[in-house]
Amino acid sequence: MGTEFLEIIDVDDARMIIGELVDELYSRGSEVVEIGDAAGRVLAVDVESPIDLPPFDRASRDGYAVVAADTFGAGDENPVRLKCIEMVEAGSIPSLRVTEGFCTRISTGAPVPEGADAIVMVEYTEADGDDVFIYRPAYPSQHIGARGSDIKEGEILLHSGTLLSPDKVAALSAAGISSVRVISEPSVYVISTGNELIGPSETLEPGRIFDSNSAGIAAALEEAGCSVIHGGIVRDDHHELREAISRGVEEADLVITSGGTSAGTGDVLSDVLEELGEVLIHGISMKPGKPTIVGVVSGKIVIGLPGFPVAALLVFKSLIDPFLRKLSGMKASEESVKTFKLSERFHSSKGRVQYALVRVDGGYAHPIFRDSGAIASLAQADGYIEIPKNVEILHEGEDVQVFLFE
Amino acid sequence: MGTEFLEIIDVDDARMIIGELVDELYSRGSEVVEIGDAAGRVLAVDVESPIDLPPFDRASRDGYAVVAADTFGAGDENPVRLKCIEMVEAGSIPSLRVTEGFCTRISTGAPVPEGADAIVMVEYTEADGDDVFIYRPAYPSQHIGARGSDIKEGEILLHSGTLLSPDKVAALSAAGISSVRVISEPSVYVISTGNELIGPSETLEPGRIFDSNSAGIAAALEEAGCSVIHGGIVRDDHHELREAISRGVEEADLVITSGGTSAGTGDVLSDVLEELGEVLIHGISMKPGKPTIVGVVSGKIVIGLPGFPVAALLVFKSLIDPFLRKLSGMKASEESVKTFKLSERFHSSKGRVQYALVRVDGGYAHPIFRDSGAIASLAQADGYIEIPKNVEILHEGEDVQVFLFE
Numbered sequence: 001m002g003t004e005f006l007e008i009i010d011v012d013d014a015r016m017i018i019g020e021l022v023d024e025l026y027s028r029g030s031e032v033v034e035i036g037d038a039a040g041r042v043l044a045v046d047v048e049s050p051i052d053l054p055p056f057d058r059a060s061r062d063g064y065a066v067v068a069a070d071t072f073g074a075g076d077e078n079p080v081r082l083k084c085i086e087m088v089e090a091g092s093i094p095s096l097r098v099t100e101g102f103c104t105r106i107s108t109g110a111p112v113p114e115g116a117d118a119i120v121m122v123e124y125t126e127a128d129g130d131d132v133f134i135y136r137p138a139y140p141s142q143h144i145g146a147r148g149s150d151i152k153e154g155e156i157l158l159h160s161g162t163l164l165s166p167d168k169v170a171a172l173s174a175a176g177i178s179s180v181r182v183i184s185e186p187s188v189y190v191i192s193t194g195n196e197l198i199g200p201s202e203t204l205e206p207g208r209i210f211d212s213n214s215a216g217i218a219a220a221l222e223e224a225g226c227s228v229i230h231g232g233i234v235r236d237d238h239h240e241l242r243e244a245i246s247r248g249v250e251e252a253d254l255v256i257t258s259g260g261t262s263a264g265t266g267d268v269l270s271d272v273l274e275e276l277g278e279v280l281i282h283g284i285s286m287k288p289g290k291p292t293i294v295g296v297v298s299g300k301i302v303i304g305l306p307g308f309p310v311a312a313l314l315v316f317k318s319l320i321d322p323f324l325r326k327l328s329g330m331k332a333s334e335e336s337v338k339t340f341k342l343s344e345r346f347h348s349s350k351g352r353v354q355y356a357l358v359r360v361d362g363g364y365a366h367p368i369f370r371d372s373g374a375i376a377s378l379a380q381a382d383g384y385i386e387i388p389k390n391v392e393i394l395h396e397g398e399d400v401q402v403f404l405f406e
Numbered sequence: 407m408g409t410e411f412l413e414i415i416d417v418d419d420a421r422m423i424i425g426e427l428v429d430e431l432y433s434r435g436s437e438v439v440e441i442g443d444a445a446g447r448v449l450a451v452d453v454e455s456p457i458d459l460p461p462f463d464r465a466s467r468d469g470y471a472v473v474a475a476d477t478f479g480a481g482d483e484n485p486v487r488l489k490c491i492e493m494v495e496a497g498s499i500p501s502l503r504v505t506e507g508f509c510t511r512i513s514t515g516a517p518v519p520e521g522a523d524a525i526v527m528v529e530y531t532e533a534d535g536d537d538v539f540i541y542r543p544a545y546p547s548q549h550i551g552a553r554g555s556d557i558k559e560g561e562i563l564l565h566s567g568t569l570l571s572p573d574k575v576a577a578l579s580a581a582g583i584s585s586v587r588v589i590s591e592p593s594v595y596v597i598s599t600g601n602e603l604i605g606p607s608e609t610l611e612p613g614r615i616f617d618s619n620s621a622g623i624a625a626a627l628e629e630a631g632c633s634v635i636h637g638g639i640v641r642d643d644h645h646e647l648r649e650a651i652s653r654g655v656e657e658a659d660l661v662i663t664s665g666g667t668s669a670g671t672g673d674v675l676s677d678v679l680e681e682l683g684e685v686l687i688h689g690i691s692m693k694p695g696k697p698t699i700v701g702v703v704s705g706k707i708v709i710g711l712p713g714f715p716v717a718a719l720l721v722f723k724s725l726i727d728p729f730l731r732k733l734s735g736m737k738a739s740e741e742s743v744k745t746f747k748l749s750e751r752f753h754s755s756k757g758r759v760q761y762a763l764v765r766v767d768g769g770y771a772h773p774i775f776r777d778s779g780a781i782a783s784l785a786q787a788d789g790y791i792e793i794p795k796n797v798e799i800l801h802e803g804e805d806v807q808v809f810l811f812e
Contacts, residue, residue: 035606039625053781055610060777089642091601093613109602109713111613150780157785165811166629170622170715171784174615178606195497196515200441200584204461207499207517209580216576219445223572236495307515309576371466374556375459378577379563405571 008283008290010389011353014319017280018294018301022323025299026253029184035172038164041182042225042329049157049175052148057112061143064103064125064132065094065116068140079126079133088113103132112144119143151175161329183329188221189248190214191231191257193241193269194307199233212309212375213258217316221256224321225328231255242272249276249300253327256320259307269293269304277302285352285389289315310370310377314355314384317403336383336404340365346394348387357381358402365402381405414689414696416795417759420725423686424700424707428729431705432659435590441578444570447588448631448735455563455581458554463518467549470509470531470538471500471522474546485532485539494519509538518550525549557581567735589735594627595654596620597637597663599647599675600713605639618715618781619664623722627662630727631734637661648678655682655706659733662726665713675699675710683708691758691795695721716776716783720761720790723809742789742810746771752800754793763787764808771808787811 009017030044059065066082074080082103088094090109098104098115106112106119118138126133151157157175162168164182172180197211198204211233218228229252234244241257248255257269270293273279277297284292288311293304303320305312325331343364348354358365360382367385370377383404387394394400415423436450465471472488480486488509494500496515504510504521512518512525524544532539557563563581568574570588578586603617604610617639624634635658640650647663654661663675676699679685683703690698694717699710709726711718731737749770754760764771766788773791776783789810793800800806 035621036624039628051610055615056612089601091603091613091642109600109615145777150776151782151785157781163812164625166622166625167719167784167787167811169625170618170719171781172618173606173621174618174715174781174784176606176610176616194515195495197497200579200582204457204582206462207497209461209515210582212576212578212580215441215579216572218442219570219572219575222445236497309580313573313576370556371551375563375577375580376557378573378580379557381573405573406569 008285009281011284011286011319014281014284014292014294018319018323021280021294021296021301022327025296025301026186026327028327028329030181031184032179032181034179035169035177038172038180038182039166039169041164043158043160043162043164044181044183044329046156046160047158047172047177047180048154049151050153051176052153053150053175054145054147056147058145058147059106059108059110059112059119059143060145061119061121062108063106063119063121063123063143064134065098065106065112066103066118066120066134066138067098067100067116068118068138068142070100071118071120071134071137074134074137076135079135082132082134084127084130084132086113103134117141117144163331185225185227186254186324186327187227187229187252188324189229189231189252189255190218190221191234191244191248191255192259193234193236193257194259195236197233197259213305213307213312216309216313217256217258217305220313220316220321221324224324225330226324236268238268238272241268242276245272245276245297245302249298249302252300254300254324255297255302256305256316257303258305258312270295273297273302273304284315284319286315286318287349287352287354289319289355290352292319308371309375310357313378314357317384318355318386336406337401338404339399340402342367342394342396342398342400345396346387348391348394350392351389353389354387355384356387357384358400360402360404365400414691415687417690417692417725420687420690420698420700424725424729427686427700427702427707428733431702431707432592432733434733434735436587437590438585438587440585441575441583444578444586444588445572445575447570449564449566449568449570450587450589450735452562452566453564453578453583453586454560455557456559457582458559459556459581460551460553462553464551464553465512465514465516465518465525465549466551467525467527468514469512469525469527469529469549470540471504471512471518472509472524472526472540472544473504473506473522474524474544474548476506477524477526477540477543480540480543482541485541488538488540490533490536490538492519509540511538523547523550569735569737591631591633592660592730592733593633593635593658594730595635595637595658595661596624596627597640597650597654597661598665599640599642599663600665601642603639603665619711619713619718622715622719623662623664623711626719626722626727627730630730631736632730642674644674644678647674648682651678651682651703651708655704655708658706660706660730661703661708662711662722663709664711664718676701679703679708679710690721690725692721692724693755693758693760695725695761696758698725714777715781716763719784720763723790724761724792742812743807744810745805746808748773748800748802748804748806751802752793754797754800756798757795759795760793761790762793763790764806766808766810771806
C-alpha cells in the first residue's frame, strides 16, 4: 500500500489537486425541469424567445388609438374632434380599421387597430357622445409597444449559466416557456463512519454518540446545489467500508465519508481506496482537518472528511464546497463573505492554515475557543475565518474576512 | 363604495399601514418537521439538549488513559512504566478500572475508563509488551472531554429564531434531535387577473399574452419563506374575481393578485374588496407601482399588484417581501444589498419614489431604460435601485444601493 509515502500537503496544493480531479473526471450534466421547479436552478443552455414580445402592437396606456397626423396641432384651445368607432379591451381584437377622422377607444394591453399609429392618453381627451375631443398632439408610435420591440422571436432571452431568480422565471413565463434545460445537480453519496455512531431514532447506549455529520453535510451539499443519497452509518470495518464505497461510486457522482474518530479508521479508508482505486491526498496541513483523505474510485472522487463535526464542516466548506458549486453551476456566494473586526487577539499555529469558528455581533467577529469536537461551538457559530499558514497572531481590532454559514 | 375617497399615499405610509396590518392580523404559526427537512427553516422555540454532550467522559486523543498522578515527573530521560490492562476503541465500553500503576490503551472518541483522569497522547509513549513507557507528565483532565462539558442536558442548544444552516442541523443531530418545531411558512394564494392572459400550455391567440406574474411572484414568495397556492388566471370580471378572492382568503393566509392591464380592473378589484371587506390602500406614490391596492377580507390581507411584470415584481420586492419575511422568520437578506457606482446620469420624477432595474458589472450599476412592460429588462436585470421622492437626479459615478435579485 502506497499511502504511507504520501506526505501532508498544503491547503493550496490540496485545492489544486481537487480542482484538477474535478476538471478531469466530471463535466456538467443537464436536465429539463418544469418552470414551476426552475427557481434557484442554473440554465444549461442559451434560451431563445419562441415568440415576439409583445406578440402584437400593444397599447401601453388607456386612451384612444388614432392616426397621429390627425392630432398634429391639437391643443387645449383647439382640440381635434374624432369619431369613435369601437372600444377594444385587453384580450379582445379590434374589428375595424382606424382611418383619418376616426379613432378607437383602447385599454392598456389591447391590440392597436390597423390604421392607427398612436395612442392619446385618456387624460388628454374628452368624450362627447360618439365623438372625442383630442387636446394634445401625438407623435407616430406614441404609447404603442410594437410587436417584437421588447424581444424578437429567436432572440436570446437568457444566457446559459443564468441563475433562475424570480425575475428570470417571470421572463421565461412571459415568453410562454414552460420547461427549461438546467444544469443537473451532482449526486453525492454520504456516509458516516464509526463504531460509536448511532442514528437519530436509536437509543443512546453507553459509549455511543449520535451521528451529526450525515445531516450536517447533507444540508451543506443541498446548499451547494447537489442532491444527496444517504448511505447511512458504516462500521470501522474494512469489508463494510469497501462495500459502502463501492455502492456509493456506483449510485452517485461523488462519495463523501466522515469519521470515525477511532485510531485505525483513516487507515481503513485509505486501504479501501488503494484497493478499489487510488489515494491522492492523505493529510492536509490545516487545523482542524489534517486527516482529510481524497481518492478516486471508478472515475469518481471519494472524500474522507475528519469525524469531528466542526472539522468535517470546515473542511467541506473551505475545500470541497467551491468545487461542487462549480459543477452544479451555483456561484460561490460572494455575499456570504463579509469583513468584521476581530474582538480579541487570536493565536494561530504557524506552518499550517488554521480555521476558527466565530460568532458575529455588532461588526465584530468573536472567535469561539472550543475544540473541534464541540457541538456548542457549532450552535454558537455564525461562520469561520481562515488564517494563512505564515500568520501567527491576529490582533484585536484587525479586519478579518468571515465566511458566513447562512 | 368608499374607494374614490382614498388618496394616493407615500411609500413610507404604505409600509406603515402594511406593517400594522401584519402585526394586527397575523401571528407566527409553527410546525414540526423532520431534521432532514429542517435546513433553511427557522426555529420557532428554544431547543434544549435532551442529553449531555459528550454523553460520557470521552478521550479526545489516541493514547493511554492513566491516573495523572502516576505521570508527574515523567520525562524523556525518566519515563514512567505502567501496565496496560485493556484496549478501548470508540463505540466500545471499558470493562476494567484503572488504578495506580496501570493504564488502558484508548482511541479518540472512546469512553475513559473509571479511575483514569487523563489521557497521554500515544506520541509520548512507547509500548513494551504489556508495559508502556510514559515520557510526559499529564495533568488531571488532560485530553478528556468530560460528560456534559460541551453541553449539559436541559441547556439551551439553539435559540428560537435561529436559521437552521447546515452547522445548526449538525448540532441538533449531535444531540439526537430528529425533529424540530419551526416557524410555519405563511401560505399565499396567487392570482393573475386579465382577459388577455393565458397559461403556459395554451396557444397564443391574437391579442393574448402569456401570464408571467404567477410564476415570478410564486418564485419570489418561496424565496421569502412562503408556501404558494396557485389560484390561476382570473378574468376581469366582478363575479369571477369575487369568487377567486373568497376562495383565496379561505385557503391561504394572504392573497396576492396582479394585473390586469385593462382599464377597469383596478376598480373591479377595489369594488370586490369593498364588498367582501375593505380597501386600505388604493394607489401608492411610486413609479412603477402606482395602482397597487391593499385590502383586508375576512381578516386576511389581499394585495393587488400592478399587471406589468416589472412593476409587479418591484412592488412585491420593495413593499411586500419584507413583511412576509418577518412572518416566515426569514431575515431580510442584508447580503443582497450592495453598493455600486452608477454608470450614467439618471433622471427621476420628483414627488414620488422611483424604482429602476439595473444590470451590475465591474462595480457599476447600469440602469435599464425600458418601460415596466418590458420583459427584456427583467431578463437583463441583476437587481433594482430605489430613488427617494425628493431626488431628481442621480449623477454618473454616484454610489447607489442595489437590491440584488439573487
